[in-house]
Amino acid sequence: MFKTLRRFSGIQEHNKSGTIFIISILALLVAAVSSAFIGVVYISPIEVSRIFLSQIPLVGHYFSAGIDIEHQPEIIVYLREPHILGAVIIGAVLGVGGAVIQSIFKNPITEPYMIGISSGAALGAVLSIAVGLTILGVYTLQVLAFIFSALIVGLIYFFSLRSGRVPIVYMLLTGIAVSVFVSSIVAFMLYNSPNLASTSEVFFWLMGSVDTITWAELIPVALLSIASMFILSLYTKELDTIQLGEDYARSVGVKVESLKIIALTLVTVSVSAVVSISGLIGFVGLVVPHISRLLHGGSNRKVIPSSAILGALFLVLAYDVSRLVIAPKVVPIGIITGMIGVPFFIYLLRKLAGGYYAD
Amino acid sequence: MQIEVSGIEYSVNRFKLGPVSLSVKGGEVLGIGGPNGSGKSTLxxxxxxxxxxxKGRITLDGVNIDEMSQRDLSRKLAYLPQNLFSPLNLSVQDVLLASEYSLDKKNARLDDIIRRYGIEELKHRDFNSLSGGEKRLVMLIGAINQDAGAILMDEPDTFLDVDKEIQVMQEIMDIRNSGRSVIVILHDLNKLASICDNILMLRSGQVVAYGSTDEVLVPEVLEKMYSASFTVERISGSLRVDAHARKKS
Known part of the structure; x- marks a missing residue:
């Protein structure tokens, strides 16, 4: 597999890229469908397929006739489907967000969490769990995580402003500093929390999981995410240009500050949205854009769509592993992404990237 | 295109640049010379x-650059920076595509220009894997491809092989002859002599001399700039500048 990757990595011809895209899309489809075969309750692939097909409007009823086993359709439709689709959307958003943030920061080791999204979302989540806020009913945690994530990013952006411009190094350093500060508040609130149960709930959230996602949570997040990713995909040319330096981008006519605001806003909205329903799933935003660059070269015209597809694929596979590794228990998916992602990434860097990234 | 720079001043910490005033017409090459740290790149x-x-203002064809959109400005002035780095591995083709960001008619010219410079084999290479000279050439091609009214070049000749250097100097003359303007920072006094209509000499942020090449490239001016002795002679129509170690007195 790696020999194939290596062979492709040096070449950026359209036909090779096209083939890789087709393979990745097919792999994602197969992975997503077969992921529904896995679960605590065994449901045969044929049954699962029939349940899928029975959901198709107009022709669905031709397939639903044979499904008579109690509860099986509910397990597929209300549990496995939103979980798997959640993994697809979350993986895609984290992949695209990573590619965009790395371009804006001109830095291969950045990811969306570094601009304050993760610490902000954690603050919102802890406020809801540890303090026991329930002002927004069952969705309090999600809404607070989303709002605080956006707020902290906004605060970091504001602190980084220097006479109308946001020098990206300031934003990165401010991001790290503010994140540490916010994490300290989170730790204090947990330490001071009256009941320990809430602490374990918070830790579970911090590890990231797609296993609790419901349709009601997924639909608004998916709409927001797809819209954000679509708009971001219209800025691939600008994002390529800004990689070469902000001065250079300005000299060829890019409105650099507007681009940064638009890109950071869309990344914040989409990543905060997915984090609000899954918790902190790490490493996808860092690793997936690199794999995309190794496969397709550095241009965001290919890196962004590829990061969406591979991010989704990576998270679906991680979800499969999370359900199989100590079945019937489900391991939080964030643990798996770290366990698979880190060694895979280090292997990839060592094997493929000799001289690939400049010193 | 007419570039007018009037009374530009800039200061940061103890460094002060200017006041600098200059003017460049279409079809003219202005050279900027001076020792390292004299403020050439800042200008x-x-x-x-x-x-x-x-302080000061800059106008292009009478329009203040502060009133121009980023896109309009990029259609007037192209920039060849001292160096360019692609941290996320853009290919040569991607870098060149970035240069034509604000152009309306895409691609056709790019392939043309890639062929003219004979760099077809570099097209799909990772920009960072190029040698210093190849990078320079790609950046120059990008600046030319931007198709602006003037090109501002920060030392276009560094790292170039001698044949590419001749090609670059010829390209600057071609740009000039097509009626566009060039402002070019060069260290090599003989290159300044061979391609510039006018020269501005800076030292420690101050203008030492500004005028036609013949007026500026004289031993009296050059000896104010550098601690060396100079002889300037005209050989078959073009100036030749030679520097010698200054005799200890």
């Missing part, structure tokens, strides 16, 4: 609106 960056001057 160029101020003209490109990448830095704000503390």
């Amino acid at each position: 160029l960056r101020i003209m490109l609106r990448l830095m704000r001057p503390t």
